[in-house]
Amino acid sequence: MINDPAIESLTRFLDLSVFRSGLILANMANVDTPNYKARDINFLAELEKAGGGMELASLSPVAHAVPGLIERPDGNNVNLERESLLLADTQMRFNTCVELLRDRFKMLSSAIHEGSGS
Amino acid sequence: MNLFGMLEVSGSALTAERQRAEVVTANMANAETTHTPEGGPYRRQLVVFRAQRMPQFGMFLAGLGRPASSGVRVEQVVADTRPPIERYQPGHPDADSRGYVAYPAIDPVEETADLLGAVRAYELNASAVQATKTMIQASLDLLK
Numbered sequence: 001m002i003n004d005p006a007i008e009s010l011t012r013f014l015d016l017s018v019f020r021s022g023l024i025l026a027n028m029a030n031v032d033t034p035n036y037k038a039r040d041i042n043f044l045a046e047l048e049k050a051g052g053g054m055e056l057a058s059l060s061p062v063a064h065a066v067p068g069l070i071e072r073p074d075g076n077n078v079n080l081e082r083e084s085l086l087l088a089d090t091q092m093r094f095n096t097c098v099e100l101l102r103d104r105f106k107m108l109s110s111a112i113h114e115g116s117g118s
Numbered sequence: 119m120n121l122f123g124m125l126e127v128s129g130s131a132l133t134a135e136r137q138r139a140e141v142v143t144a145n146m147a148n149a150e151t152t153h154t155p156e157g158g159p160y161r162r163q164l165v166v167f168r169a170q171r172m173p174q175f176g177m178f179l180a181g182l183g184r185p186a187s188s189g190v191r192v193e194q195v196v197a198d199t200r201p202p203i204e205r206y207q208p209g210h211p212d213a214d215s216r217g218y219v220a221y222p223a224i225d226p227v228e229e230t231a232d233l234l235g236a237v238r239a240y241e242l243n244a245s246a247v248q249a250t251k252t253m254i255q256a257s258l259d260l261l262k
Contacts, residue, residue: 014257018120018121018124018253021124021249021250021253022123022124022127024246025124025127025128025246025250026127026169026188027133027188028128028131028242028246029128029130029131029134029188029190029242029246030131030167030169030189030190031131031239031242032135032138032167032190032235032239033167033168033169033190034167036164036169040186056255060180079246080242087246087249088249091249091252091253094253094256095252095253095256098256098259098260099255101260102260105260113133
């Protein structure tokens with residue numbers, strides 16, 4: 001197989017982005033649910049944890065309640081601005097990562113094809 | 119949780135918010151209803167939301183055994199406990215012996231605010247679906 005550490009770490013980054021987006025979407029879906037508490041991951045810490053050469057399948061980020069959010073009288077503390085910005089942010093990171101991955105694949109592909117010429 | 123599971127989370131919110139909007143519009147439509155099949159005036163209805171774990175559809179495709187994020191559903195629709203408002207209308211067919219008619223305790227301003235809230239939340243989740251679609255599209259573009 002192709003052992004490119006860049007591809008592996010980019011994949012981890014993508015995986016974490018998807019996980020985080022899932023949490024953001026869940027927070028958004030529960031914007032009117034009484035007693036719901038917003039959840040998130042510590043992205044950088046999770047990325048570092050995942051960076052230690054672990055297999056992808058064992059990557060299991062821990063979601064925790066977001067501290068410091070103002071709670072409404074119904075016990076819900078989802079902040080729409082926070083979630084919207086975070087979703088946009090995560091999406092940008094995701095797209096950047098996809099572009100970088102595509103670039104890596106293109107390099108691999110050209111390495112394969114250039115070789116066939118000579 | 120995978121990209122398609124995220125769509126389900128937002129989808130559950132779209133359904134729940136639409137149900138909420140339906141209940142609110144029913145309240146608005148029946149603000150003056152004094153006669154119901156159950157007897158008495160119309161009772162204002164309220165939805166109760168509850169977070170729920172989404173079914174892990176497609177786990178074998180891309181899921182990595184992670185806990186699924188929670189969507190939302192309408193747990194129950196309950197009747198408001200506020201007593202009806204009495205208006206003196208002796209000629210009304212639903213008037214009691216004293217000439218008072220019981221009207222539903224529905225405040226149009228309250229209902230409008232609630233409807234706006236439902237619409238905003240619906241829009242929010244619709245844009246979240248859009249964002250997810252963009253992410254799915256981007257990852258599909260990797261195959262090109």
